[in-house]
Every structure is written in structure tokens, then in C-alpha cells.
Amino acid sequence: MSLKEYRKKRKFRKTPEPKGRIKKKKGNIFVVQEHWATHHHFDFRLEMDGVLKSWVIPKKIPQKRNIRRLAVQVEDHPIEYADFEGVIPEGNYGAGKVKIWDKGKYNLISKINKAIKFELFGKKLRGTYMLLKFKDKNWLIFKL
Ligand code: MN
Numbered sequence: 101m102s103l104k105e106y107r108k109k110r111k112f113r114k115t116p117e118p119k120g121r122i123k124k125k126k127g128n129i130f131v132v133q134e135h136w137a138t139h140h141h142f143d144f145r146l147e148m149d150g151v152l153k154s155w156v157i158p159k160k161i162p163q164k165r166n167i168r169r170l171a172v173q174v175e176d177h178p179i180e181y182a183d184f185e186g187v188i189p190e191g192n193y194g195a196g197k198v199k200i201w202d203k204g205k206y207n208l209i210s211k212i213n214k215a216i217k218f219e220l221f222g223k224k225l226r227g228t229y230m231l232l233k234f235k236d237k238n239w240l241i242f243k244l
Contacts, residue, residue: 105175120178122150131182137196151176
């Protein structure tokens with residue numbers, strides 16, 4: 101686990117995003133941030149191994165069963181990022197407004213190489229979800 105890539109992409113004197121650090125304590129939060137960047141999207145993040153494992157979801161995360169959405173894995177983010185809302189100034193990586201769309205706890209049900217099954221306890225997202233890796237950084241997310 102590393103925040104190297106996360107930090108390399110950002111200049112912390114110019115962006116309000118947290119520099120953050122790897123957390124030692126085990127936690128189980130998830131967050132979905134709506135992000136008005138060049139392309140509007142949702143960022144889905146799961147706390148795992150002291151960081152937030154992160155995926156960009158171009159369309160809305162399904163709240164109903166059996167709708168599959170593409171989720172592209174991106175660099176790990178620090179746990180502190182789960183509280184981040186604000187505007188990333190123009191000229192910076194990911195420039196645009198970020199707003200928390202949903203947040204809560206989750207339970208990890210199972211995790212193997214290419215499949216993560218978990219239960220979300222958010223306000224908007226509730227129930228059992230699956231992330232399935234199919235190629236490189238490309239995953240599918242859907243509700244079971
Ligand atoms: Mn984003």
C-alpha cells in the first residue's frame with residue numbers, strides 16, 4: 101500500500117485535498133464522491149489496508165439490482181479523503197467540484213483477486229454489492 105502515486109499527482113500547496121497518510125488502525129468506511137471534473141463522474145472508495153481503494157465510475161452507481169456499471173480503478177487515496185469536499189482549483193489534477201454523495205460503513209463479505217463482495221450501509225447505497233475485475237484496471241460494480 102502506498103500513497104506515492106496519489107501524492108505525485110497533486111501539489112498540496114495548490115489543492116485543498118488532504119496529503120494524508122496510511123492508517124494503521126483497521127477501519128471499514130466507504131464513500132462516494134460526486135466529481136464535476138472534465139467529465140462528471142462518481143468516485144467510489146473503500147477503506148482497505150489503511151488506504152481508500154478507489155474507482156472512478158462514469159455513470160451513477162446502481163441502487164437497484166443487476167445493473168452493471170464500469171468502475172475504473174485509480175490510485176489509492178488516504179483515509180482522510182473520505183471527508184473531502186470542495187473545489188480543486190483549475191490547473192490541478194482533477195480540477196472541479198467534489199461533493200460527498202454517500203458515505204457510511206461497510207462489511208467485507210469476501211475478497212479474492214478479481215472479486216470483492218461487500219455490504220454497504222450508506223444512506224443511498226445499501227445492500228450487497230460486488231466489484232468484479234475483468235481487464236487491467238477495469239471492473240464492474242453491481243448490486244446483488
Ligand atoms: Mn474523481
